[in-house]
Amino acid sequence: MNVVARDVAPRAPDRFFINGEWVAPKSSNMLEVISPVTEEVLFTYPEASEADMDRAVTAARDAFDNGPWPRLSPTERAGYLRKVAAHLTERLDDIAAAWTLQVGAPISLTKKLVPQNPTLFNYYADLAETYPFMDERSRDDGGKVRVVKEPVGVCAAITPWNAPLVLLSYKVSTALAAGCTMVAKPSPETPLEAYILAECIEKAGIPKGVFNLVPAGRESGDYLVRHRDIDKVAFTGSTAAGKHIAAVCAERLARVSLELGGKSAAILLDDADFAKALPWLLIYSMPITGQVCFSLTRILVPERRKQEFLDMFLGAVSQIKVGNPFDPETQMGPLTMERQLRRVEGNIQSGRQEGAKLLCGGGRPAGFDRGFFIEPTVFADVKPSMKIFQEEIFGPVVSVISYQDEDEAVRIANDTIYGLSGAVFTADVERGYQVARRMRTGSVTVNAMIVDPKHPFGGYKQSGMGREGGPEGLENYLETKTIHLT
Structure with a gap:
């Protein structure tokens, strides 16, 4: 023992x-x-x-x-x-x-x-x-x-x-x-x-x-x-x-x-402050190695601001310290078990095979020969037909998806069998509320990612x-x- x-x-x-x-x-x-x-x-x-x-x-x-x-x-x-x-x-x-x-x-x-x-x-x-x-x-x-x-x-x-x-x-x-x-x-x-x-x-x-x-x-x-x-x-x-x-x-x-399960989407509207949104986009998708049902694993950004977001997001992801979870400086530990590691690796391989663009991560972090460690992973050019868009990966794998207008963003967010959580980021809280009402999901946070035990939490659909x-x-x-x- x-x-x-x-x-x-x-x-x-x-x-x-x-x-x-x-x-x-x-x-x-x-x-x-x-x-x-x-x-x-x-x-x-x-x-x-x-x-x-x-x-x-x-x-x-x-x-x-x-x-x-x-x-x-x-x-x-x-x-x-x-x-x-x-x-x-x-x-x-x-x-x-x-x-x-x-x-x-x-x-x-x-x-x-x-x-x-x-x-x-x-x-x-x-x-x-x-x-x-x-x-x-x-x-x-x-x-x-x-x-x-x-x-x-x-x-x-x-x-x-x-x-x-x-x-x-x-x-x-x-x-x-x-x-x-x-x-x-x-x-x-x-x-x-x-x-x-x-x-x-x-x-x-x-x-x-x-x-x-x-x-x-x-x-x-x-x-x-x-x-x-x-x-x-x-x-x-x-x-x-x-x-x-x-x-x-x-x-x-x-x-x-x-x-x-969940496959939650964060919609960044065209007036969103990306710097303010960034901590909320990282908080559950990476620190518990993405093993959170309501993690924001699909990030939807306006096409005209896509590169601006990617530059900021990838810069933040690259700074995440992976290591021994008992080290107070560690920001992301390992996956919990070997079968989970194999599942995440299989989804990453599927994303690459189906044509998504791997922007960072996807492998074992340098210096870790033992343990169920994997790098924080980000894909772009992800389509709704792809496995990594539709299936819950339960790992630190995020898809960045661009859209043309608000209606398309809502359609993309709802194009899944799941409906557990989500978020909307915007300079106009009332506009965010209206978009949240259109999302077929059990919880939505405007300009954050909040789960409060004193308020109801649960899912639509599957x-x-x-x-x-x-x-x-x-x-x-x-x-x-x-x-x-x-």
């Missing part, structure tokens, strides 16, 4: 968190976590079997059907959520270190982003105390109607490897605020943050069975999705996996929310269904009941 891994999550080596206790696995299967920097095994840990999944679901089912959690007042639940937030705040350094260790995201960035986790628990604690869980109305016959919002039940939270804890915190904070109970299955590549969350939930004294942690691979995850006692599945990950989960849930009409964040996120975990009083 790697010393750093043990330090950040003491429970990680050999236990699952089920029914309020740290229990031994029922299977001897083990999973490995590989360092993206050295390609060596960081640590091994037990994989939950179907029997372990059954234990966790049974605990969550009993906690929902017979335990106190759904029957507590929203204010009482909010008190527990604030305790979780406080314990997470104490562990921010551990969370940042775990993220950097497993994913390869630079420590300077992970330390900046990890406060989102307690923010989510505090936000949903506050919202639970003010949300209208009951609305009294009048019928035409003079009778009364009470429309109540009740927790959907037992929820499975299945999360990916790129931002392990914040994507789990979105689901857990919201579901617990609603009164649901949960079974969490983090990605097999990044279990540590989920263990930290379980440790914080245990310290907060949340009742037994309300939150259960069973790290596992994909087969056991599929078993969890199919489990008859799971009322809702909340999934973040690839569109392909999301389609499978939606189909499985449809067989028994289980509730499902999906936050899936980028998913449902929203996370804001009151809309809470509604993902609620059922509506109408009670007529006579």
Whole structure:
């Protein structure tokens, strides 16, 4: 067991968190976590079997059907959520270190982003105390109607490897605020943050069975999705996996929310200030090595200002420092795993073969013989028919695309199966708003790139269904009941 891994999550080596206790696995299967920097095994840990999944679901089912959690007042639940937030705040350094260790995201960035986790628990604690869980109305016959919002039940939270804890915190904070109970299955590549969350939930004294942690691979995850006692599945990950989960849930009409892939566009209008736009165009496309679902990977610029933009953008990209993610000076680390490196390399090769112009990058950075490193990569002359235009690459690969007028820019931005995020840059904010309204995507920022956990986030088209964040996120975990009083 790697010393750093043990330090950040003491429970990680050999236990699952089920029914309020740290229990031994029922299977001897083990999973490995590989360092993206050295390609060596960081640590091994037990994989939950179907029997372990059954234990966790049974605990969550009993906690929902017979335990106190759904029957507590929203204010009482909010008190527990604030305790979780406080314990997470104490562990921010551990969370940042775990993220950097497993994913390869630079420590300077992970330390900046990890406060989102307690923010989510505090936000949903506050919202639970003010949300209208009951609305009294009048019928035409003079009778009364009470429309109540009740927790959907037992929820499975299945999360990916790129931002392990914040994507789990979105689901857990919201579901617990609603009164649901949960079974969490983090990605097999990044279990540590989920263990930290379980440790914080245990310290907060949340009742037994309300939150259960069973790290596992994909087969056991599929078993969890199919489990008859799971009322809702909340999934973040690839569109392909999301389609499978939606189909499985449809067989028994289980509730499902999906936050899936993206191929987001940034439209720089003809009056945009490129210098002001530049930091926002780089912030997610490069620092986490492009492994962000809402990354702005298609940059649309006016044809007459194309060279001006390229000169500025390529100059900035060339200055990005690639290196050891634990070095505070590093701006971009490695990709997270070998299969991701091969996928990105394959997309770069496809772009070259289809006629896109490779302006920089495309290979392994000099001086890095080990690790899943790749250079920041920029293409120009990218057409909508090309694979690199249409497919989510999930790497530091950006396409710069020119357009003639505003209508063409909107058509290009919308010419994709995805619709997760986007941005518009302009000197006229109201003009930017009007263009944003025309973009078929779930979130758009005018003159920035913002994702705020207190506001809804999710996708159009094949980028998913449902929203996370804001009151809309809470509604993902609620059922509506109408009670007529006579």
